[in-house]
Amino acid sequence: MTVNFRAYPNLYKDSVSLMTVSAQVMAVPGIEAASVVMASATNVENLAAAGLGTFDVKPNDLLVAVSGTEEACDAALAKADELLKASARDGGSSETGATQPVTSLQMAVAKDPAANFALISVPGDYAAAEAMKALHLGMDVMVFSDNVPVASELALKHYADAQGLMVMGPDCGTAIVNGIPLGFANVVRRGPIGVVGASGTGTQEVTVRIHQLGSGVSQALGTGGHDLSEAIGGISMLHGLKALDEDPMTEVIVLISKPPAAEIAAKVLGLAEASAKPVVAIFLGADPATITRNGVHGAAYLAQAADMAVGLLKGGKSGTGTITIKPEQRRKLEDIARGMAAGQTFVRGVFCGGTFCFEAQLIHAAAGHTGHSNAPTEGNGKLADIRKSIGNTILDMGDDEFTQGRPHPMIDPSLRDARVRDEAADPSTAVVLFDVVLGYGATLDPISGLIGVIGNAASKAKAQGRKVAFIGHVCGTDQDPQNRAAIIQSLQSAGVMVASSNAEAAVWSAAILSARQGAAA
């Protein structure tokens, strides 16, 4: 009689498979005894005691031990090998039936009468009707959908206001309600700073920065981009401001918007001034001095707004919140500028976040670097052909012109990556400036394509005697679904200068352009 065995290191098979293998091995003619077991210490001892051999194995190994004629043992082990290596069958049987899906707001409320908030994300043609249904059911509403007529928005907001409810949106992409991120939003700590924002990525940048500064967010309420227009009158912004003023958890309030109509700005700032709580207001592009008044602190940039809010909490002072370049960083930027080829003059901004594009244009313009955009700020020109950059060009890749029939670049960054590739290949490009937006709603893998693009672009530029400066900013927190630290590390390894805020990235870019201009002069 022969004894033989085979061990499979770290092989896991479920018990049913093991029993099947065991039975088939035992059935091989000439086999007297067989054991197919996990090689735990006790099992190994027992097999040895049963005369099936001694084994140098570990508990996670799978052990097939047989005794019988020599031929039978060989056949049995071959059979076991074949069975254990056989491809896995499809599994997934179930004894549980499907539950009835909830298909309407009424059904949802019937199922959970405590529900008091509805998020509407349906095609724009239907969004207002669904939002009105939710309001009739007594719920606050966030309308993620866009393309809702202004008349419908006004009707919704008037009705909500009369009922003491809030409509966030339409086209409200970002909110954090009771700690729950909604739409495109980041995972931030809860805390004493409340935010009302008419800009999605603006709200993301401010809430993320607050988290990074160690503080937290009580609520971040969105209003939709049209709310502060003359037609709508800032109904949601005013409602949100009042709500945060009454919210016991909120100690400091931040308001975020592009510059509203003058009459609406006066209304909002008047209410802010009347608040018992300090308010930081940023109307991107507006001079902070025109905003600042008793209890209201004007900010110029998004990161400043967060810095000032946290400053007000910590020391009771808002601080200046200005963005400065540290001397060593300035030297580095100047070195980079000096290393560029003649003709490398322009910035090419490729942004997923519309507000980041807007803010980057403002910062470049303030430094004397105006140019073009598909969504130009004052002083910049509108691109005639969005596919072709001219001079300094800063693009909002999330704008409708780019996203017709395609996912937003925060969801699918491939279009952004291709544009980065094209801009880096242009001999006149000095700086490629971009954002990476993390959080819920955004792709879980925002940079794998971009890293390849940057690597190739850098190699090609080097071969042509050029050196392109890649400057990026990652808007996200350590608690977001994506791995922020790993993303920053990957970008830095690819040679990207990663700034701590969108404003800082733009300031760095503008500094390089200024240095290039100096070199040219």
Added chain:
Amino acid sequence: MSAAWQAVAIGAAIDVTTGVDGQVHSVFDRAVNLSVGSNMWTIIADEARLSPFTICLPPRTTLRLGETRGAPIHVRAGFVKFGASVIDCRAACRWSGVAWVAASEGFEARLTLTAGRVRPVAWTEAGALATGVLGALSSGQPDLLNRTLAQTVGRGPGLTPSGDDVIVGILAALMLSPALRDGPAQARRLTRALTPLLRTTTEISRHLLAQAGQGHFSRPLHDLGLALHGPSTERDLPQSIDRALAVGGTSGADTCMGLIIAMRHSNSKLERSAA
């Protein structure tokens, strides 16, 4: 291969909101084990087989993950991401075991019925192993308990050896049954004695035993305990037995053996002391 799933339920012991990394430990036809921190999580597609460390995907989901063993896992903000695949756990229900109530009339008869169903399916030595462990535990002799456990842990067939399954069943009875007044104290003694032996068994079994030592048991076991203690309908108990037996090859049956024999053993001790 990339895939995205919505989890329908997750066990109460799993924290998917705090960022943590790990790796895919092992992949089966109907389950995937993940090493996450110091714990092992399991992905399944059958809510009836939930446990405190399980993530359950919709029924009939095919877990085509053969290539992902050893792949890194990132748990972030309600998502579990491994390779190009991701599970969204944010909207999943939380499952936690329901406490067993005091045994109602007919408990002994239900126990007998269950034993009759379980015994033919369990590993032949499972009953003897359970009796040995319980005898050593109630003897009050630490050396005897250590010797007995050394002969039980890692013993027998199956991915989780039968001896380990038996011990899980015993721990469930001791920790969860309100009928066993000194059960929790005995469970603590058993857990302490088990700890140095965990390294001698398979990694998956090691986690199962460690989880049992912390009071974490699977839904089939919880449901069987509830049906045994009653009050229950005529259908509850047979269904619960079927589901408990459906776990693994003999694992479910061996666990049930541990549970039943522990209840019988302690009941008879109680009866003797009452007499």
